[in-house]
Amino acid sequence: MTWDNLAPLVVFALVSTVTPGGATTLVTASGARFGYRRSVPLMAGITAGLAGLAAAAAVGLASLILAAPSLQLAMKIAGSGYFLWLAWRIGRSGAPDLKTEMATPTGFAGGALLLLLNPKGWAMALAAAASFAMLANGPLQLAVLLGSVLGLASAFSLSLWCLAGLMLAQMLKTERQWRMLNVALGLALAVSIVPMWRQ
Secondary structure, X not given: OXXXXXXXXXXXXXXXXXXXXXXXXXXXXXXXXXXXXXHHHHHHHHHHHHHHHHHHHHHOHHHHHHOOXXXXXXXXXXXXXXXXXXXXXXXXXXXXXXXXXXXXXXXXXXXXXXXXXXXXXXXXXXXXXXXXXXXXXXXXXXXXXXXHHHHHHHHHHHHXXXXXXXXXXXXXOOHHHHHHHHHHHHHHHHHOOHHHHHO
């Protein structure tokens, strides 16, 4: 496989993963509040979730899910509830207290769940599988290719958003500034469910 054949998939993966949405907002908030190192499990969960969705789409599971309206509705309801719960947690938090470890960041399982309950993620993975199926010799090879490329793109993009959160945290000096940032990020996460319901 040549770079010319792979380049469109790489561009698709980077654009799809770097654009703002629920996952990027959550990672930005985690970076601001907990730092890069403590946000790694969350980013790893989101990355694994996206790679898994891409692989599942390549072998045909996403088309089964998208063909079942009742399952789609259940995923939308569960996903929206999870996003809103995370948004509420972010919006209510204040400045991080570096002397205590009481607050814990969302971990690997929470990050993976974020992707698995997001019909938009399934639709994006199915679009990638349909658009780039000719790059592989069968579903298993396509699953490895899509999972790898989208996973790597996700890890890169989420790292950028986490670092943006770290930079925001360095600019915040007062409890009020932290509250304003957390409310803004919580609202952004809550609003990110709107496209899920427009499909």
